[in-house]
Amino acid sequence: MKMTWQPEWATSNRKPDFVDNDDGGASNRGIQYGWARMPAVDILKLQANEGESYGKNLKLLFAASGDLRNVIKTVGNIPATYNGSISVTVNDRDFNTVGRNALVLLVALAVPDDSAAVYCMLHLNHSSMNRQGDLDLLNTNVRPLIQDVVDKIAGKAAETLQKKTWKFGANELCLTLSKTCWVAMLSLLEVPPALTTKSAQRAYTDVTMARKDSIESQYMRHSPAHRVCKEQFRKDGILLPFGNSREAFTIPNPMFFQGVTWRMRDYAEDFEGWDLAEVLHLDSGLATNDLYGKIFVGVKAALTRFRGVLNSRASAFALTNLQAMSLSDSLPHNTFTRIEYCKVSDRGNPDTAKVLERLGPLLQNPRANAHATLLTLFTCAVVQMSPEPFPDSEMKLEVARVDKLMPLTIKMLTGDGGVWGVRMQLLTSATLLVRDNEKYFSKYMQRHKFNRAAQANGMAMKEPHTIIDKWPLRSKMSPDQEGAKEEFKTRLASTYYGRERYVEWQRTI
Incomplete structure (x- = not known):
């Protein structure tokens, strides 16, 4: 049976009811794809990096903070064994x-x-x-x-x-x-x-x-x-x-x-x-x-x-x-233990090369702190690199994966109710959670020359990540694992799509 598929509502002529232009330069298409606020992140993770008894003062920069959830979680998670002081710079335009x-x-x-x-x-x-x-x-x-x-x-x-x-x-x-x-x-x-x-x-x-x-x-x-x-x-x-x-x-x-x-x-x-x-x-x-x-x-x-x-x-x-890209003109270089900048090039914001050029020098160099990290987020890079229309062969693989995690009905598979029908929306969201996003993000990194941008600015991508999972909102369990269906159900109920990708960067010089 050939299944009719229009991924992520991209080919529909109807304007979604939840489109909004007011997103700091984001397009209608961006809001349509669900750029939600990310879950709060502890950008320090002191235990996994410098250590709980780190002896130097901590200096953190939230370059485009939005609300304070990341500040509150990061500072609140500092262990009692750390005896230094905390300096936190919080900026938003x-x-x-x-x-x-x-x-x-x-x-x-x-x-x-x-x-x-x-x-x-x-x-x-x-x-x-x-x-x-x-x-x-x-x-x-x-x-x-x-x-x-x-x-x-x-x-x-x-x-x-x-x-x-x-x-x-x-x-x-x-x-x-x-x-x-x-x-x-x-x-x-x-x-x-x-x-x-x-x-x-x-x-x-x-x-x-x-x-x-x-x-x-x-x-x-x-x-x-x-x-x-x-x-x-x-x-x-x-x-x-x-x-x-x-x-x-x-x-x-x-x-x-x-x-x-x-x-x-x-x-x-x-x-x-x-x-x-x-x-x-x-x-x-x-x-x-x-x-x-x-x-x-x-x-x-x-x-x-x-x-x-x-x-x-x-x-x-x-x-x-201030504008985040102007912070380098007013803040001291080689200073910050962590920098968080989670408004990145895939949202109409400065491209990756500019982010590394402007914020990279503010980060402590490896001689000062081998664990100093710049954290960036890409929320729709996968969307930009996904083919449209989506290939039937890949769609069938994704539907087969979903079928192992939640029951699929004939009405779902035949698109009963149209592309805007509730069943089709649910199936669309479900397939996004099992998509091979790493493949598309790799293409995004190649197109935007991440390695060249990093080398030109004395930076490198961290491997492995030590602050947050690269894909924190993707379903992690295989369908045969105990708890896999419950995990999938929870991810499906959230406002995220599993394609949100963090990249951690360090200075090399």
């Missing part, structure tokens, strides 16, 4: 991102009560509504710090850069922004006057509940219990265990609203930033199917560990609002 990160770090550093700080950080980052207590905490501990800077630069020109360093015991936070951005920082703490609890909830659901087909295409991969949890979060946007009272959450989160409009995209999900396989192993008590309860437990634990490290050792954070 988007002011709203930098502003949110600064406020979350100020809460982590300036609020004396551990529990209050952790819960405030959690809901600032993940919930559409906050409690009055969270707002009071911000107004008492954070707003005066920002207001003091704004008052002092009142007479300066709008484009003037102003640097401010706050000290909190053994810790410090340095923030460099233009005057305009310093003033805008206050708006991230202010609920717009026209935004009431009801209007905020309506603005939120106008986005999250608007596109039924997009929602159902996400739900199709989940168990019924998880669909209920996801529906609850789409309705209220509050990260709490299922059934917990939402009564206290009456203050719209100003970081998530632009005036009276919800500023987040409708396909964004909180568990995107965390590995679903790890989330499902978390203990959420008796409610074993409470998906967002597990995320709540995981995020709270990560923030608690992060806060614990800040309380136990000296740390210095520096936040900047």
Whole structure:
């Protein structure tokens, strides 16, 4: 039987409902292919590299950070046996991102009560509504710090850069922004006057509940219990265990609203930033199917560990609002233990050669630290190198692999419902998880001359990886292994496709 196949919706004339242009230069096609936020990564992995008792100070650079999940996981995982200090530079070109990160770090550093700080950080980052207590905490501990800077630069020109360093015991936070951005920082703490609890909830659901087909295409991969949890979060946007009272959450989160409009995209999900396989192993008590309860437990634990490290050792954070490729002009070379830059050439960003040229010199050379690493991510290189239309012979092999991991029906195999039918979408996602992605990524590396770019900039790809698996989201088990079907089911339920590829780099000179 010949099967009709149109891989990844690439040949359909219909524009997907979940296409969005606003992705820092990404095309419609890119959003269509599902560029989700990657699960949080510990970019140090000190135990597997320098060692738990490493005697030198650690200097980390998150060159295009996005939110703080990688910072929180990395710092929170530093072992107690490490006795040095930590210096973390966090940069992003988007002011709203930098502003949110600064406020979350100020809460982590300036609020004396551990529990209050952790819960405030959690809901600032993940919930559409906050409690009055969270707002009071911000107004008492954070707003005066920002207001003091704004008052002092009142007479300066709008484009003037102003640097401010706050000290909190053994810790410090340095923030460099233009005057305009310093003033805008206050708006991230202010609920717009026209935004009431009801209007905020309506603005939120106008986005999250608007596109039924997009929602159902996400739900199709989940168990019924998880669909209920996801529906609850789409309705209220509050990260709490299922059934917990939402009564206290009456203050719209100003970081998530632009005036009276919800500023987040409708396909964004909180568990995107965390590995679903790890989330499902978390203990959420008796409610074993409470998906967002597990995320709540995981995020709270990560923030608690992060806060614990800040309380136990000296740390210095520096936040900047610059283009990543300009960092080499302002930061000292041969300095950083790790550099993370996960916006790479396959997303319309600087090509690999430029990333190595501009960020490579900032990394410690092998004489200073043989384990110093630049971490990069490629999310759709495989897509770019996959043939269209996809060969029938390879498609049949992939369908045969899927058939060993999940039951296939005639309706699936014949494309009943068309290329946009639920069954065909599910089969498409399933085949992506078993695709021979290494073959296509090798072609990508050849086309973009990775080896030549590395040699020209005194860099080399690390073999083996010591920080993260090259393909962390791909199904690893063979179909005959115990647990293979469960692993496949979990990967299929995530927002990833298994083609996300990390590359670790080291300096050679």
